[in-house]
Amino acid sequence: MNIQRPYLFLFKITLFALILSALPLHETILDSSPFWMLLLYTYYLIHFPVKGSLFIALILGVLLDILQGDILGQNALALIVASIFINNVKQSFYVSNLSTQQVYVFLSSSIYLAFFFLT
Incomplete structure (x- = not known):
């Protein structure tokens, strides 16, 4: 992926994640929806060299x-x-197959959820 302005891309996905998080949906849909900010920020971390992540x-x-x-x-x-x-x-994410990448994202989501509920 060759994007010249990664911070502009970060701004766009942040805006998209905030809009998805703010949508007024039914309670059952909200309970089963993913952590949009985490998923899109994970994508950004994996695909771009980030300083100050x-x-x-x-x-x-x-x-x-x-x-x-x-x-x-x-x-x-x-x-x-x-x-x-x-x-x-991140280094092993590039060479892993799809199922291992899914496990990494699942573990990241589990960590996010654990720290969210611990605080």
């Missing part, structure tokens, strides 16, 4: 906290810890 995760998490009305820092902490995990497995 933890700071970006902090900013995105605080934006998500403000949008959802959660405790300030709850999504930020969960997103930071999940992005640390993704950064640690």
Whole structure:
């Protein structure tokens, strides 16, 4: 993927994730919907060389906290810890098959959910 402006792409996917998170949907659909910000930020971390990824995760998490009305820092902490995990497995993510990549994303989502509920 050859994108000349990765921060513009980050802005676009952040806006898209915030819109998806703010949609008024039925309660059962909201309970089963994925963590949009985590999934799109994971995609961004995997496909682009990122400097300051933890700071970006902090900013995105605080934006998500403000949008959802959660405790300030709850999504930020969960997103930071999940992005640390993704950064640690980033090298093996490239050479893994699809099922292993799914396991990595599942583990990242589990870490996100665990830290979200622990705070």
